[in-house]
Amino acid sequence: MGKRLDLAFAAIARKAGVPWKFNGLRHSCITYDMLLAPNATEVANRSGNSVEVIERCYRNIKAKRKDAVGWFKLRPRVAWRAWLAPDDPRRQELTSLPLIR
Numbered sequence: 001m002g003k004r005l006d007l008a009f010a011a012i013a014r015k016a017g018v019p020w021k022f023n024g025l026r027h028s029c030i031t032y033d034m035l036l037a038p039n040a041t042e043v044a045n046r047s048g049n050s051v052e053v054i055e056r057c058y059r060n061i062k063a064k065r066k067d068a069v070g071w072f073k074l075r076p077r078v079a080w081r082a083w084l085a086p087d088d089p090r091r092q093e094l095t096s097l098p099l100i101r
Helices: 005-016 024-036 040-047 051-058 065-073 090-095
Strands: none
Touching (some): 024 065
16 A cells, blocks of 8 residues: 555655644644534534534634635645646546646
8 A cells, every 4th residue: 555645745844844733734624614614514524523523623713714715725836637647537627727826
C-alpha cells in the first residue's frame, strides 16, 4: 500500500519550512463546515464522526463565516488536469475550475 497522505504532507511542509499541525486540514475543514452547514448532523455524516464529537471538538467560536467561505473557495495554483491522461474523462471536468492567480 502507498504512503500515508498526512505523512507526505508533513514531509513536504517540513522541507518547505512551513509549520504543520497534525490533522490541521481535517480540523479546519470540519470547523468551517460547521459554520456553513445547516446542522451538525450533516457535518457528522460527511466527516465520519458523531454529532457529539462534532459539537465538542469542532465548534470554534473564533472561526468566522467569511473565513469558511474563503476556505472552500481555495483552488490549486496549477492546472491539475495536466496530470491526467489525455483520454481521462476528468480532464474536461477540471477544465472549468477557476485557478488562483
